[in-house]
Amino acid sequence: MDSVVDTLKEHGRESFQNDKKYIDLGKSQERLQRRKIVNIVAQSMFSLTIIFIIFVLGLLLFNIIKSSIGWLDWEFLTGRLSINPAKAGIKSVIMGSFMLMVVVAPVTMVIGVATAIFLEEYAKKGTLHSIISLNISNLAGVPSVIFGLLGLTVFGRMFGLGSSILAGGLTLSLLVLPNVVVSSQEAIKAVPNYLREASYGLGATKxxxxxxxxxxxxxxxxxxxxxxxxxxxxxETAPLVVLGIPTLILKSPESFMDDFTALPIQIYYWTLDTVLTREYANLAAATIVILLVVLFLLNASAIIIRNKFQRRN
Amino acid sequence: MTDTKYTMKIRKTPMFENIVPIILFLIASISVLTSIGIVLTLVVDASRFFAEVPFSEVFSTKLEPLKKDPSFGFLPLITGTIVTSLIAMLVAAPLGITSAIFLSEFMSSKMRRIIKPIIEVLAGIPTIVYGFFAYNTVTPLLMKLLPDLGAKNALSPGIVMGIMIIPIVTSLSEDAMSSVPDYIRKGAYGLGSTKLEVATKVIVPSAISGIVAAFVLAISRAIGETMIVTIASGSSKQFTLDIMQPMQTMTAYIVEFTSGDAGSGTIGYYSLYAVGLMLFIFTMLTNLLARHITKKYRREY
Structure with missing residues (x-):
C-alpha cells in the first residue's frame, strides 16, 4: 500500500516538475495583467457609448428648447395659425390633436379590451386564439405609413370621411390597437385564478x-x-400626412367631420417650409416642446398608475 | 309565486351569457379584418398599377412619375431604403450591443434601473421630432465636417434613424443576455475570466439568437421609418449610391405622393400602392425572419 502511495507521490512530483517547464509564471502574470487592462479599456469604452447616447438625447432636447425660446408664450398657445411667423399660434392645432385623441381613446379601449377578454377568457387556446394573436403581432410590425394607405382607401374614400378628424382618429386607432390588446391581455392574465374560482363558487356566471x-x-x-x-x-405623423391633411388650415375644428391639423402635422409642415421662412424652425421647435410636454405628462400618469397598482399588490 | 320568479331568472341569464362571447368575437375579428383590409387595398390597387406598367420597367433606375410620359423604375427607392437602413444599422448595431453588454454585465442593478429608462426615452420620442433634429441639428453639424454635404442627404437621416432604433437593439439584446442563467456566468468567473471575457465569450454566444433577432427587428423598423427620411433626405429620384446626395425611400415616396401630387385614378396614384405593397412585403419578411430566428435558435435552459 505504502509503495503505491510513494509511487503516486513520486509521479505527482515528476509531473509537477514537468509542468514547470510549460507554465512560465512570469509570462502568465504578464498575460493576466494584459487581460485586466483590456477589460478596463473595454469597460470604459462601453460606458462611453452610454454617455454618447445620453449626450445625443441631451443635444436633441437642448437644441429644440433653445430654438423655441422667445417663441413659446401664451399668445403662441392661444393664437390662430398664420403665415406670418410672428403672429402664428397653435390653438387650432392643439384642438385638432385633442379631438383626435377623443376618437382614438374610446375606440382603441373598447376594441382592445374586448379582443383581450375574448382571447384570455373565452378562446383560451386553439386555432382561433392562435390566428388572432399571430395576426395582432403581425399588425404591430406593419409600418405606420401603410396604415395611412389603409385609412386613405377605406375611411377616406370608401366611407367618404375624407381627411376629417374621424378618418384620422380611426386610422390611428387601428395603428395602436395591437399595443392596447397586448397590454390588456397581460393585465387580464395577471388576475389570479382563485378570484375567478371564488366568484364561480358564489354562483356567478362567466x-x-x-x-x-x-x-x-x-x-x-x-x-x-x-x-x-x-x-x-x-x-404619429405619417398616417395622417398620407390621409392628405391640407397644408394650412386656419380654422379650429368644430365637429369630428371637419378637416383638421394636429401637433405632429404642423411640426412637419413648418419643418419642411424652413427653406422658405427661417423662423418656421422656431415655430416647429416650440410646437415640439408642447408635444413633448404632453407626452411626458401621459407617460408620467401611466407610471403613477402602475406604481399605485404595484403597491396595492 | 317566488318560484316562477326564480326560474325566470335562471332562464334569462344563459341567453345573455351566450350572446357575450359572440359580440366579443365580432369585435376581436376587427384586428383580423384590419390585416385583410391592408392586404386587399395594397394588392387591388397595386395590381391596377402592374397591369399598365411592365415588370421590366419597375426594376429599372428611371423614376419620373410626374412627367407627361411617366416612367416607374423603383430601383432608386429600393436603394434609398437599403442605404439609409444600412447607415442606421452601422450606428445602432455597435452602440446598441455595447450598451446592452454594459447594462447587462458591467452595471450594478441600481445603476441599470436609472440608465435603462433613459435609453428607452429615445424610443418614446415621436419620429417627427427626430426628423426635425436630423434636418436642423445633425445636418448642419455634419456640414461642418463634410463641406460637400447637401442640405438634404442620406447620411444625416441614416444616422438619426440609427439613434432612434438603438433602444430596440439595446433592450431586446439586454433581455436575451439577462435570460442566460447565472450559473453559466458564475462558472466562467470561477475559471478566472474577466468581465469582458465572460461577456464576449460566454454570454453573447449564448444569447446570440436574441441579439440577431433584435438586429433584424431594428432593420425592419428602419425600413418602415417615414418622417425622418421624408424631412431630411429630400425627394430626389436620381439613382445614386452616394450618401452625400439626397435620396428618396419607399416610405418618403408614399408621403410625397399622397400630399396631393397625383389625382385619384392615375397611374401615379396607383404606383403609391405598388410601393406600399413592396414596403409591406419587405417589412413582413424581416419580421418573419426575426420570429424564425428567435424560435429556431433559442436555447432553452
Missing part, C-alpha cells in the same frame, strides 16, 4: 365574473397600456 371581478382588478394595467398607446398615437 360574464358576471369578468365584469365584476376580472375587469376591476385588471383596470390599472389596462389604463397604463392605453395611455402609453395614446402617447404613441399623438406623436
Amino acid at each position: 360574464w358576471t365574473t369578468i365584469r365584476k371581478i376580472v375587469l376591476p382588478s385588471a383596470i390599472p394595467g389596462i389604463m397604463t397600456g392605453s395611455i402609453l398607446a395614446l402617447s404613441r398615437a399623438i406623436g
Whole structure:
C-alpha cells in the first residue's frame, strides 16, 4: 500500500516538475495583467457609448428648447395659425390633436379590451386564439405609413370621411390597437385564478365574473397600456400626412367631420417650409416642446398608475 | 309565486351569457379584418398599377412619375431604403450591443434601473421630432465636417434613424443576455475570466439568437421609418449610391405622393400602392425572419 502511495507521490512530483517547464509564471502574470487592462479599456469604452447616447438625447432636447425660446408664450398657445411667423399660434392645432385623441381613446379601449377578454377568457387556446394573436403581432410590425394607405382607401374614400378628424382618429386607432390588446391581455392574465374560482363558487356566471371581478382588478394595467398607446398615437405623423391633411388650415375644428391639423402635422409642415421662412424652425421647435410636454405628462400618469397598482399588490 | 320568479331568472341569464362571447368575437375579428383590409387595398390597387406598367420597367433606375410620359423604375427607392437602413444599422448595431453588454454585465442593478429608462426615452420620442433634429441639428453639424454635404442627404437621416432604433437593439439584446442563467456566468468567473471575457465569450454566444433577432427587428423598423427620411433626405429620384446626395425611400415616396401630387385614378396614384405593397412585403419578411430566428435558435435552459 505504502509503495503505491510513494509511487503516486513520486509521479505527482515528476509531473509537477514537468509542468514547470510549460507554465512560465512570469509570462502568465504578464498575460493576466494584459487581460485586466483590456477589460478596463473595454469597460470604459462601453460606458462611453452610454454617455454618447445620453449626450445625443441631451443635444436633441437642448437644441429644440433653445430654438423655441422667445417663441413659446401664451399668445403662441392661444393664437390662430398664420403665415406670418410672428403672429402664428397653435390653438387650432392643439384642438385638432385633442379631438383626435377623443376618437382614438374610446375606440382603441373598447376594441382592445374586448379582443383581450375574448382571447384570455373565452378562446383560451386553439386555432382561433392562435390566428388572432399571430395576426395582432403581425399588425404591430406593419409600418405606420401603410396604415395611412389603409385609412386613405377605406375611411377616406370608401366611407367618404375624407381627411376629417374621424378618418384620422380611426386610422390611428387601428395603428395602436395591437399595443392596447397586448397590454390588456397581460393585465387580464395577471388576475389570479382563485378570484375567478371564488366568484364561480358564489354562483356567478362567466360574464358576471369578468365584469365584476376580472375587469376591476385588471383596470390599472389596462389604463397604463392605453395611455402609453395614446402617447404613441399623438406623436404619429405619417398616417395622417398620407390621409392628405391640407397644408394650412386656419380654422379650429368644430365637429369630428371637419378637416383638421394636429401637433405632429404642423411640426412637419413648418419643418419642411424652413427653406422658405427661417423662423418656421422656431415655430416647429416650440410646437415640439408642447408635444413633448404632453407626452411626458401621459407617460408620467401611466407610471403613477402602475406604481399605485404595484403597491396595492 | 317566488318560484316562477326564480326560474325566470335562471332562464334569462344563459341567453345573455351566450350572446357575450359572440359580440366579443365580432369585435376581436376587427384586428383580423384590419390585416385583410391592408392586404386587399395594397394588392387591388397595386395590381391596377402592374397591369399598365411592365415588370421590366419597375426594376429599372428611371423614376419620373410626374412627367407627361411617366416612367416607374423603383430601383432608386429600393436603394434609398437599403442605404439609409444600412447607415442606421452601422450606428445602432455597435452602440446598441455595447450598451446592452454594459447594462447587462458591467452595471450594478441600481445603476441599470436609472440608465435603462433613459435609453428607452429615445424610443418614446415621436419620429417627427427626430426628423426635425436630423434636418436642423445633425445636418448642419455634419456640414461642418463634410463641406460637400447637401442640405438634404442620406447620411444625416441614416444616422438619426440609427439613434432612434438603438433602444430596440439595446433592450431586446439586454433581455436575451439577462435570460442566460447565472450559473453559466458564475462558472466562467470561477475559471478566472474577466468581465469582458465572460461577456464576449460566454454570454453573447449564448444569447446570440436574441441579439440577431433584435438586429433584424431594428432593420425592419428602419425600413418602415417615414418622417425622418421624408424631412431630411429630400425627394430626389436620381439613382445614386452616394450618401452625400439626397435620396428618396419607399416610405418618403408614399408621403410625397399622397400630399396631393397625383389625382385619384392615375397611374401615379396607383404606383403609391405598388410601393406600399413592396414596403409591406419587405417589412413582413424581416419580421418573419426575426420570429424564425428567435424560435429556431433559442436555447432553452
